[in-house]
Amino acid sequence: MNWVLFGQQLINGVSLGAIYAVIALGYTMVYGIIELINFAHGDVYTAGSFVALATLVLLGASGHMAAAALAFALAVTFAVTMLVMGATGIVIERFAYRPLRGKQRLAPLLTAIGVSFSIENLLQLWMGPSPVPFPQIVPNPFFSLGPLTVGQMQLVVIGSSLVMMAALQLFVHRTRLGKAMRATAQDWMAAEIMGIDINKTIALTFFVGSVLAGAAGVITGLFYGNIWFINGFRAGLIAFTAAVLGGIGNTTGAALGGFLIGFIEVMTAQYVGFQWATVAVFSVLILVLIFRPTGLLGQQLPERT
Amino acid sequence: MRRAVALASILAVLGLVLLVPGTGGVPAVSAATVVKIGVDLPMSGGEAPNGVPTNNGVLLAIDEANKAGGPYTFQEELKDDAVNGVHDPAQGAKNVQELIADRAVVGIVGNFNSNVGKATIPITNAAGIVQISPSQTNPGLTKPEFGALDVRKAHPDQINYFRVCPTDDLQGPVAADFAYQNLRARKVAILDDQETYGKGIADEFEKQFKKRGGTVLSHDGIPKGTQDFHAILTKIKSENPDLLFFGGVTTTGGGLIRKQMPDVGLKIPYEGGDGIVEDEFLKVAGDAAEGSYGTVASVNAEKLPAAQGFIKAYKAKYNQDPGAYSANAYVAAKIIIDAVRAVGPDRAKVRAWVANLKNYKSIIGTFSFDKNGDTTNKVISVYQVKNHKWEWLTQRSFEL
Amino acid sequence: MAAWRALRSIAGAPSRARLGGRVVQRIAPYRSPLLVLLLFLLYPLVDHNAGHVNAAADAAVYVLLALGLNIVVGFAGLLDLGYAAFFAIGSYTYAFAASPFYGLHLPFWPMLLVAAIIAGVFGALLGAPTLRLRGDYLAIVTLGFGEIVPTVFLNLQKYTGGTNGIVGIDQPVLFGYHFGFNPVPYYYTLLGIIMLSVVAVLRLRDSRLGRAWLAVREDEIAAASMGINLTTTKLLAFSFGAFFSGFAGALYVAKLGIVSPDQFNFTVSFTILAMVVLGGMGSVFGVIAGAGILYEFQTLFLTDLTQWSHSLGAALHLPLLTRLNFVNLKFLLYGLGLIALMLLRPEGLFPERRIKAIITERVSEEIPPGDVTEVAGVAGSAPAAEGTPPREYAREE
Known part of the structure; x- marks a missing residue:
């Protein structure tokens, strides 16, 4: 066994998994609070890339900018994208999911896919049917870690994902709003009695999840240098799988699931054959669920049929 | 009963809708x-x-x-x-x-x-x-x-x-000959997008390249919708090939693979079929596109x-x-x-x-x-990206 | 045991003397559907456009698929996001058995049944790992199978033709009549099979097994404590559901003449699910309508919208209409259509009466949109008032 190669692939897996993990967080939060598989989440992530591109173009950002200006442009881009996507999340929840809340379990699933198709088509109308190049403004030099090399962009991806995950954990566990979210997820009726505004809390959940997706959109735009209106579909599917793998509703689990899927994908590419990556991911998922029916970190749900 | 009537009326409307294009059509506009x-x-x-x-x-x-x-x-x-x-x-x-x-x-x-x-x-x-x-x-x-x-x-x-x-059975072999003879590649890695076109051209490339005496180190398919190719490119780098051949089109990975090759330090020639010889590829791959080869099954259009x-x-x-x-x-x-x-x-x-x-x-x-309906045009042009443009390099006539 | 009993209950086997009277009695409540059926029988005689008849035949394939999925999702309440996997298995079964690929040319009609049985067996096999799972965990596993099965067909090129698929699949022959590429005989065959399937599904729903599905759907724990064997009940739901997709698959590829893995992606699974939910989960005639409407909307209405608007514009001399191009908006229209329909009729177009029971019951756990106390009050009383309490639950030996 070539351990250097293994290590190198591990780095690839972590950077790939970090992106899945951030998207999975949004899935798992929404699921945790209203038990909805929000299929539109992947498209919110892609829309984030498009908004980021538009912002960068407006700011006139390019690779020749001075470091300070560049940092400023990036900060503005992140802020704008995250806010726009957060607002989009609230709008989606308000018009496509809230009217159906409590009516029929599968109806919101269909509206979610309806929203997903609509977003995809709008993005296509906006920037055309072909992949759109994303300006390469962050240089990508390589650093050596002993025998391993890691690109700067990979570090950015991993680092920013970790920061977002930590921020989310702090938010959920250390703030009043986070507490409200947790309470609502556990028992909305009790939460309501305690004076928590359920509608606001759910909207906030969508806001936070979409903000994370938007940020992931900016990061992947910078990392892959290309955005395409249909990218969100597969990314969303994989991220959803990650959320379930980790135990849906559990933010730590979603992150763990994301990294695990990234790891499975790269190791399949290295040792089995790239074309089996999807099969490997879902096989592991099924195996895990057979032995742990509520995912890796999921708790046994109370009976609720 | 109301339900049934509603059902029947919806189906009747549906039937009408179905009939419209059949009986309608555009009336003759002019003489x-x-x-x-x-x-x-x-x-x-x-x-x-x-x-x-x-x-x-x-x-x-x-x-x-x-x-x-x-x-x-x-x-x-x-x-x-x-x-x-x-x-x-x-x-x-x-x-x-x-x-x-x-x-x-x-x-x-x-x-x-x-x-x-x-x-x-x-x-x-x-x-x-x-x-x-x-x-x-x-x-x-x-x-x-x-x-x-x-x-x-x-x-x-x-x-x-x-x-x-x-057809693919012409283009693939020409690409293989070009890689073997002109680029002097002896060991190649192949990726294809698992679509009929991409897999077809990649399989024909592999056959011909082996026939010439070359070694195919690996041949992987790309799962649909893949964006991150770092892992597979890292693996290919570890095999140390002389050339990477891609079967497919720009949007199924042709562009992103080329773009991510430098990310893992893979500095070998990159070749593909006519699916990547388009401006789209230059846009997606950016600066990394420079030097890529592509075959097109036609004479050099720009000279006509x-x-x-x-x-x-x-x-x-x-x-x-x-x-x-x-x-x-x-x-x-x-x-x-x-x-x-x-x-x-x-x-x-x-x-x-x-x-x-x-x-x-x-x-x-x-x-x-010809007698099967195929074009007799069997000239295959080879292009290379130079200064952010696909430039005509040479052409080969295909003979079996 | 349960399977055999269920089959016997489909067959029905009433005594001959009572048959005539029973038929009239049984048909009476279905007058309107039979009238609609008559309309459909006449359809190919009116519309001679082969493309339209073909679309209607494909819609009929989806009707079969929706009927099958309805057993899993509507009757037994198991959310299946990977139903296309069974459609693929049924399709490939017939393609393997009757094409130049393996040089086998088995006759169509027996293979139709074999394809359905094999799909049914896979339904139970792939259903087995999901038995311990609840709700959306089950959904994701079925989604996983929906992704795995086509990918396996894609990757095992040597045995399945890979991405090229299998071409030149034999077309059905009935008493010396070759179906060929004329969609009309397929259309009538499908209508016939749908009729049989509807009878079978209705009988299945009212059988002991069908009531067990309902019980499992409504309350798994209560069902189990009533003596219902959850394992067999659920597996049979998957199995019967998959069975119909086998029919659909064999007919579909025989008509098309080609099968390839990209015909069975996630959107196919999703489309069938949307048909079931749109029509009204659990309601047999509802899902038939849902499948027909959604299919025609997708493949004829959206595809020909541009052409219609151009024709209309030319007829009314409105240049604006002739310049519209809806092809770019297809997805948007589909997406918005789905959202609008679900918002207007969340319980589906023709909801099953029994399904109201779970809808209202779910309210007690879901978060209501408005005032909590009021809705909670309704939720508390609704199931008892509206839900048809399941009659005598059979005890499983």
């Missing part, structure tokens, strides 16, 4: 005979980058024909064979049947994807209507040794399906003055460069238009005229159709 050219391409969702520029080529040919005047007014009858954003053989079959049902349609341009063709050719073959594809390169659609007789069961001798693009006119007209009308198959689609439509002008809008006569086409001068070169 000139309206002749329709049916087009079946994937136009929506993720397939739009394939279908839209190709369809533009057809529209351009029709525009020019109508501007030139004559006793016929040409019209396009466009059908989209993508369902939920993916090309669908069943939808293609239905579209083609609808086109055949429209008596004004004299010939069909399409389809785009080879597996759609496998569902539509049997139908057009049975109906005896001419079908010309701009882009389907799978040998199984025309060549009996690849099972084409299963596709044209109804009239195996009356060829009705033609294509203006050479007629092609220059086409490129100019296309840019003027659509405000962008032609797509990889725009010129082919233009030629396909042009052949049908010329056939109608020569023998009138009669499906049988048009088919016979096209089947006997010899030395047809077009913007993609002069060619004939």
Whole structure:
């Protein structure tokens, strides 16, 4: 066994998994609070890339900018994208999911896919049917870690994902709003009695999840240098799988699931054959669920049929 | 009971809706005979980058024909064979049947994807209507040794399906020869996008490269929708090949693979088929595109003055460069238009005229159709990216 | 045991003497559906456009698929996001058995049944790992199978033809009549099979097994404590559901003449699910309508919208209409259509009466949109008032 190669692939897996993990967080939060598989989440992530591109173009950002200006442009881009996507999340929840809340379990699933198709088509109308190049403004030099090399962009991806995950954990566990979210997820009726505004809390959940997706959109735009209106579909599917793998509703689990899927994908590419990556991911998922029916970190749900 | 009435009325409305296009249709606009050219391409969702520029080529040919005047007014009858954003053989079959049902349609341009063709050719073959594809390169659609007789069961001798693009079993081997002889590659790694075209060309490349005595270190397929190629490229780097061959098109990975090669420190030549020889590839791969090789199954279009006119007209009308198959689609439509002008809008006569086409001068070169309906144009050009542009490098004539 | 009993209950086997009277009695409540059926029988005689008849035949394939999925999702309440996997298995079964690929040319009609049985067996096999899972965990596993099965067909090129698929699949022959590429005989065959399937599904729903599904759907724990064997009940739901997709698959590829893995992607699974939910989960006639409407909307309405608007524009001399191009908006229209329909009729177009029970019951756990106390009050009383309490639950031996 070539351990250097293994290590190198591990780095690839972590950077790939970090992106899945951030998207999975949004899935798992929404699921945790209203038990909805929000299929539109992947498209919110892609829309984030498009908004980021538009912002960068407006700011006139390019690779020749001075470091300070560049940092400023990036900060503005992140802020704008995250806010726009957060607002989009609230709008989606308000018009496509809230009217159906409590009516029929599968109806919101269909509206979610309806929203997903609509977003995809709008993005296509906006920037055309072909992949759109994303300006390469962050240089990508390589650093050596002993025998391993890691690109700067990979570090950015991993680092920013970790920061977002930590921020989310702090938010959920250390703030009043986070507490409200947790309470609502556990028992909305009790939460309501305690004076928590359920509608606001759910909207906030969508806001936070979409903000994370938007940020992931900016990061992947910078990392892959290309955005395409249909990218969100597969990314969303994989991220959803990650959320379930980790135990849906559990933010730590979603992150763990994301990294695990990234790891499975790269190791399949290295040792089995790239074309089996999807099969490997879902096989592991099924195996895990057979032995742990509520995912890796999921708790046994109370009976609720 | 109210429920049943509602059900019945909805179904009745549905039935009406179904009947409308059958009985309706466009009334004759002027005295000139309206002749329709049916087009079946994937136009929506993720397939739009394939279908839209190709369809533009057809529209351009029709525009020019109508501007030139004559006793016929040409019209396009466009059908989209993508369902939920993916090309669908069943939808293609239905579209083609609808086109055949429209008596004004004299010939069909399409389809785009080879597996759609496998569902539509049997139908057009049975109906005896001419079908010309701009882009389907799978040998199984025309060549009996690849099972084409299963596709044209109804009239195996009356060829009705033609294509203006050479097949994968020509392009793949030329690419392999070029890699082996000109680039002196001895060990290669291959990636393909697992689509009919990409896998076909990659398999033919592998066969020929091995025949030459080269080594194929690995041949992997790309799962649909992959964006991150770092892992597979890291693996390929560890195998230490002389060249990476990609079978597929820009959007299924051709561009992103090239772009991510420097990310993992993979500094070897990159070669692909005509699926990556397009401006799209330059945009997606960015600076990394420099030095990539690509084969195209036609003579160098830029050296033909007629092609220059086409490129100019296309840019003027659509405000962008032609797509990889725009010129082919233009030629396909042009052949049908010329056939109608020569023998009138009669499906049988048009088919016979096209089947006997010899030395047809077009913007993609002069060619004939052989006994299976394939173009006799067997010149394969090799291009290389130089200064952010695909530059013609050399051309090879294919012989088995 | 349960399977055999269920089969016997489909067959029904009433005594001959009572048959005539029973038939009239049984048909009486279905007058309107039979009237609609008559309309459909006449359809190919009116519309001679082969493309339209073909679309209607494909819609009929989806009707079969929706009927099958309805057993899993509507009757037994198991959310299946990977139903296309069974459609693929049924399709490939017939393609393997009757094409030049393996040089086998087995006759169509027996293979139709074999394809359905094999799909049914896979339904139970792939259903087995999901038995311990609840709700959306089950959904994701089925989604996983929906992704795995086509990928396996894609990757095992040697045995399945890979991305090229299998071409030249034999077309059915009935008493010397070759179906060929004429969609009309397929259309009538499908109508016949749908009729049989509807009878079978209705009988299945009212059988002991069908009531067990309902019980499992409504309350798994209560069902189990009533003596219902959850394992067999659920597996049979998957199995019967998959069975119909086998029919659909064999007919579909025989008509099309080609099968390839990209015909069975996630959007196919999703489309079938949307048909079931749109029509009204659990309601047999509802899902038939849902499948027909959604299919025609997707493949005819959206595809021909541009053409219609151009024709209309030419007829009314409105140049604006002739310039519209809806092809670019197809997805958007589909998406918005789905959202609008679900918002207007969340319980589906023709909801099953029994399903109201779970809808209202779910309210007690879901979060209501407005005032909590009021809705909670309704939720508390609704199931008892509106839900048809399941009659005599059979005890499993």
